[in-house]
Amino acid sequence: METSKLFLINQDDSKAEYKRIMEQTVNALTASITDDRAYAGPTPDELKKHVYVDDILPENGLGWDAVLSRLNNQILPNFLRTSSTDYMAHLHSPATIESIASELILSTFNQSMDSWDQSPVATEVELEVVKKLCAMYGYGDGADGVFTSGGSQSNQTAIILARDWFCNEKLNFDIKKHGLPENFRKLRMYTSEISHFSMEKSAHVLGLGYECVVKVPVDSRKKMDLAALKQLIEKDKAEGNIPFLLVATVGTTDFGSIDPLKELYDLCKANGMWLHADAAYGSGVILSQKYNNRIAGLNLCDSITVDFHKMFLLPISSSAVLVKNGKTFDALTIHADYLNREEDEEDGYTNLVDKSLQTTRRFDALKVWVAFQTRGKDGWSEIISTSMENAQYLYQKLKNDKDFCVVTEPEISSVVFRLSSAKCGGDEQADEVNKKVRRSLIHNHGVVIGQTVSDGRVHLKFTLLNPLITRQKLDSLIELIRKLGTEAK
Numbered sequence: 001m002e003t004s005k006l007f008l009i010n011q012d013d014s015k016a017e018y019k020r021i022m023e024q025t026v027n028a029l030t031a032s033i034t035d036d037r038a039y040a041g042p043t044p045d046e047l048k049k050h051v052y053v054d055d056i057l058p059e060n061g062l063g064w065d066a067v068l069s070r071l072n073n074q075i076l077p078n079f080l081r082t083s084s085t086d087y088m089a090h091l092h093s094p095a096t097i098e099s100i101a102s103e104l105i106l107s108t109f110n111q112s113m114d115s116w117d118q119s120p121v122a123t124e125v126e127l128e129v130v131k132k133l134c135a136m137y138g139y140g141d142g143a144d145g146v147f148t149s150g151g152s153q154s155n156q157t158a159i160i161l162a163r164d165w166f167c168n169e170k171l172n173f174d175i176k177k178h179g180l181p182e183n184f185r186k187l188r189m190y191t192s193e194i195s196h197f198s199m200e201k202s203a204h205v206l207g208l209g210y211e212c213v214v215k216v217p218v219d220s221r222k223k224m225d226l227a228a229l230k231q232l233i234e235k236d237k238a239e240g241n242i243p244f245l246l247v248a249t250v251g252t253t254d255f256g257s258i259d260p261l262k263e264l265y266d267l268c269k270a271n272g273m274w275l276h277a278d279a280a281y282g283s284g285v286i287l288s289q290k291y292n293n294r295i296a297g298l299n300l301c302d303s304i305t306v307d308f309h310k311m312f313l314l315p316i317s318s319s320a321v322l323v324k325n326g327k328t329f330d331a332l333t334i335h336a337d338y339l340n341r342e343e344d345e346e347d348g349y350t351n352l353v354d355k356s357l358q359t360t361r362r363f364d365a366l367k368v369w370v371a372f373q374t375r376g377k378d379g380w381s382e383i384i385s386t387s388m389e390n391a392q393y394l395y396q397k398l399k400n401d402k403d404f405c406v407v408t409e410p411e412i413s414s415v416v417f418r419l420s421s422a423k424c425g426g427d428e429q430a431d432e433v434n435k436k437v438r439r440s441l442i443h444n445h446g447v448v449i450g451q452t453v454s455d456g457r458v459h460l461k462f463t464l465l466n467p468l469i470t471r472q473k474l475d476s477l478i479e480l481i482r483k484l485g486t487e488a489k
């Protein structure tokens with residue numbers, strides 16, 4: 001074995017090899033971007049041919065140079081380019097350059113966040129970042145948090161903490177020890193009908209089932225309807241059901257709408273329920289000095305999901321769940337002799353596995369530590385405000401255009417609209433036209449936009465996370481969509 005070429009170690013030839021491979025990679029990456037498109041256009045069948053290799057585990061290794069050349073030919077040109085201003089399909093962001101450098105650092109040292117002895121400096125960075133995040137979102141002493149694989153896991157973690165807290169405090173029942181209480185089918189959590197599907201998925205995984213999740217209607221602004229929520233809670237109580245959790249969405253996935261936090265907080269207080277804020281999308285609004293009042297009341301919630309791989313433009317993955325009462329993390333603590341001994345805590349060694357559903361876990365907190373300091377309040381405020389103002393521009397433009405219908409005024413940075421039925425000859429025909437336009441954009445124009453359903457009809461979606469998107473860009477895309485719509489009829 002050529003030992004010096006296996007890892008980065010304290011030997012000159014190992015360091016030289018590390019640099020050579022990293023430099024070649026950086027060169028290949030920058031050279032692979034030769035136009036502005038979001039996607040080169042191949043269909044699934046074409047891609048299957050591109051990625052095919054005779055033997056993924058050849059008898060003798062091909063060596064890095066040969067594999068890099070395959071990467072160059074088969075893979076790199078076909079990546080979706082999230083940093084293109086022609087990409088606006090999902091809450092899926094481009095990654096800032098300094099945060100990509102942070103990925104290299106955390107992969108090079110490959111720390112694991114479960115125990116202090118696997119991640120000494122990384123553990124202390126995560127603790128520090130979590131402390132600063134709790135303060136930034138307005139939590140006081142006693143708050144805590146942990147990094148997770150994404151918003152779905154952050155939500156699931158919060159639901160577990162809420163469930164166990166409620167059963168301990170209100171039903172005097174320890175789920176951790178005994179499993180679900182006998183009357184578990186009566187437990188109810190409330191969330192809007194357009195909240196993220198991780199609510200139902202979590203309810204299923206936690207043994208509560210979809211029936212535990214009460215879907216609350218939304219109003220014309222796509223926010224949870226308070227009167228309907230109150231009625232649903234009263235009806236459930238009258239029927240002997242047990243409301244334990246309310247999940248507010250702070251930035252719905254499609255529309256970016258924000259549920260009324262202060263009113264929801266009062267309702268939770270009055271009913272002894274936990275209030276969780278799924279701010280996977282809207283958490284980034286905190287950085288906009290102009291618009292951060294839109295998420296006022298977030299600090300009232302018992303827990304908050306924050307996704308850094310959406311508005312914060314960090315590489316996947318980076319997410320955290322913050323909790324007002326850090327003691328509730330006890331639900332996830334279980335001691336293992338080899339990992340998180342109780343005496344460690346007494347001596348000041350933190351083993352973060354105590355708060356996490358994961359064991360081996362990435363050092364994603366480093367990216368936040370780097371990103372926040374690199375661009376500062378001003379830099380971040382400009383990024384977030386720009387994308388919010390772009391959405392406002394697009395909304396005003398489409399609202400006044402007879403060829404389009406737009407669903408609702410954006411509160412964050414997403415605009416959902418469609419080529420209008422009047423223009424396309426009826427609702428069903430308009431659905432087909434809108435679908436065809438999106439497909440044509442991907443394969444013929446390298447433009448990737450979103451598609452969803454609102455009020456039963458197919459809609460198109462621009463998710464404007466990329467602050468480099470200009471108004472001229474939006475104007476020209478709308479003209480292209482208008483033209484493709486006419487051709488698709």
Ligand SMILES: *Cc1c(COP(=O)(O)O)cnc(C)c1O
Pocket residue numbers: 091149150151152153155195196198249251252253278279280281307319
């Ligand atoms: C994206 C999103 C999630 C899921 O987050 P992941 O990081 O993709 O797991 C949850 N809730 C909302 C509102 C989202 O937009």
